[in-house]
Amino acid sequence: MKELDRDGVIRFVAGMGCLALAPEGGDRLIGMPWLALWPDEARDMVSRVLQRAAAGERVDFVSPRRTSLGATRWWEVTVAPVVAADALDHFIVISRDVTERVELQVALESINELLQERLNESVARSANASTRYGTLLERLEDEHGARREAERRVDGLAGQLDMANRALALAEAATHQAQKQHAIGQLVSGIAHDFNNMLQTVIVSLSGLQDAADELTPHQRRMLNYAVEGTRHATALTRRLLAFARSQPERAEPMDLGEVVANFVDFARHAMSGRVGIEVFRQPGDLPVWVDRHHLEQALMNVCLNARDAMEGHGEIVIEVGERPMGGMRESVRNDQAAAQVFVTVADHGGGMAEEVRDRLFEPYFTTKEGGSGLGLAQVYGMVAQAGGGVEIESESGIGTKVRLVFPRYAGPLD
Numbered sequence: 144m145k146e147l148d149r150d151g152v153i154r155f156v157a158g159m160g161c162l163a164l165a166p167e168g169g170d171r172l173i174g175m176p177w178l179a180l181w182p183d184e185a186r187d188m189v190s191r192v193l194q195r196a197a198a199g200e201r202v203d204f205v206s207p208r209r210t211s212l213g214a215t216r217w218w219e220v221t222v223a224p225v226v227a228a229d230a231l232d233h234f235i236v237i238s239r240d241v242t243e244r245v246e247l248q249v250a251l252e253s254i255n256e257l258l259q260e261r262l263n264e265s266v267a268r269s270a271n272a273s274t275r276y277g278t279l280l281e282r283l284e285d286e287h288g289a290r291r292e293a294e295r296r297v298d299g300l301a302g303q304l305d306m307a308n309r310a311l312a313l314a315e316a317a318t319h320q321a322q323k324q325h326a327i328g329q330l331v332s333g334i335a336h337d338f339n340n341m342l343q344t345v346i347v348s349l350s351g352l353q354d355a356a357d358e359l360t361p362h363q364r365r366m367l368n369y370a371v372e373g374t375r376h377a378t379a380l381t382r383r384l385l386a387f388a389r390s391q392p393e394r395a396e397p398m399d400l401g402e403v404v405a406n407f408v409d410f411a412r413h414a415m416s417g418r419v420g421i422e423v424f425r426q427p428g429d430l431p432v433w434v435d436r437h438h439l440e441q442a443l444m445n446v447c448l449n450a451r452d453a454m455e456g457h458g459e460i461v462i463e464v465g466e467r468p469m470g471g472m473r474e475s476v477r478n479d480q481a482a483a484q485v486f487v488t489v490a491d492h493g494g495g496m497a498e499e500v501r502d503r504l505f506e507p508y509f510t511t512k513e514g515g516s517g518l519g520l521a522q523v524y525g526m527v528a529q530a531g532g533g534v535e536i537e538s539e540s541g542i543g544t545k546v547r548l549v550f551p552r553y554a555g556p557l558d
Contacts, residue, residue, distance in 0.1 A: 144235075145157070147234040148233050148234075149234075152174060153176070155525045157506065158505060158506070163210050163240075177189075182208065182209070192204060192222055193222065197231055199224055199231075201221065201224070203221050205241065217245040218238050219241045220238045220239075221236070221311055222235075225322070235314055237311060239307050244300045244303075251290075251297065336381075338381055342377055346371075349370055352367055353371070396435075397431055397432070398431070401425045401430045403439060404464050404487055407443055407444075408423055408462065415460070419451050419457060421447070421459070423462045423463075424462070430485045431552060431553040432530070432552070433531075434550065435530075438526045442522065442523040442526045448519070450493070453491045454492060454493045461491075464486070464487045465485070465486060469483055469484055483552040484532075484550065486550070487547070489546050490543060491543050491544055492542070493543055495539050495543055496544060497540065501536055505520055505524040508521075531551050532548065532550040534548055
């Protein structure tokens with residue numbers, strides 16, 4: 144599973160794709176033209192596929208390509224455009240290894256040709272059909288048995304192809320959902336913008352009353368201060384809502400992870416509903432990281448919403464922000480340059496996860512929630528990996544789950 148920008152440049156590769164294309168690390172694939180992964184003789188064809196997809200057409204093709212280990216495999220590839228605001232936004236590419244199916248089809252054709260040749264030879268050499276009739280039937284029976292076995296294998300592959308088609312249908316549904324989410328984001332952004340303009344009118348009016356505060360009673364002045372403080376909080380909330388709903392390109396910068404989490408929690412509490420609380424524990428001192436603030440807040444929101452759903456909408460989410468020495472991160476992190484790691488942990492007290500669910504947690508389109516898209520945690524993993532970090536999961540059935548986002552500590556100045 145891959146995501147390409149409008150120019151065909153890779154900006155996200157799922158875990159299985161990294162294993163096939165770059166087992167030493169998927170980071171080198173990010174920013175590479177997808178066309179460069181194909182052999183020279185196939186690039187003209189792949190280029191035409193991208194042109195057709197850019198025009199709005201979903202394109203399917205089958206072609207051989209070498210893996211990172213040097214073996215040639217056959218791939219069935221689907222390229223689907225994702226359109227936002229009547230314009231191409233990016234491509235979704237689904238590649239499936241169909242080498243066994245191709246080899247089986249070739250073998251089946253060879254068996255058919257061999258059967259026909261042997262049958263023709265048998266008929267030509269049958270000078271006396273009555274005396275050789277029994278032998279010919281035995282041979283045909285043996286050969287038809289081999290053919291039936293090959294057909295059974297083809298039926299098994301047909302089941303796998305049916306699964307692939309269902310996965311493709313899920314991908315198309317997820318693309319439709321992404322378009323709807325984009326429209327909702329534009330609606331939220333417009334409402335928040337208009338509401339913020341109305342708040343400015345209220346703030347100006349309250350400021351006029353503050354200028355004449357000497358003419359008010361103590362009770363009126365106290366009520367006026369409450370109103371001013373409330374409008375300030377409302378203004379900050381709409382500002383965060385605008386930032387969260389805005390679609391913008393990757394723009395990493397140095398920032399204090401503890402400060403980002405503290406500002407995010409004020410916004411997240413409004414999205415969690417009154418029955419879910421959020422408690423934050425932060426180690427003292429600066430916790431510098433190099434990330435995109437907008438993408439980090441989206442990742443935190445995805446993890447917190449999953450925690451809320453795991454607790455069935457009531458309970459308390461515990462967020463811990465801190466620092467630890469390099470070496471505590473598991474194999475998902477491939478960064479040995481930094482001297483320390485900065486992390487944020489989101490813990491819930493839900494039912495926990497089974498081992499088979501944990502193993503597939505970051506697969507695109509895998510979900511255990513009815514109506515879920517299966518893209519939330521895949522986006523979280525992609526964002527953290529792009530920042531040079533990794534994701535750790537601790538979960539125990541009946542106790543809860545901890546999701547830890549780990550980043551290399553940024554060594555430069557925060558300003």
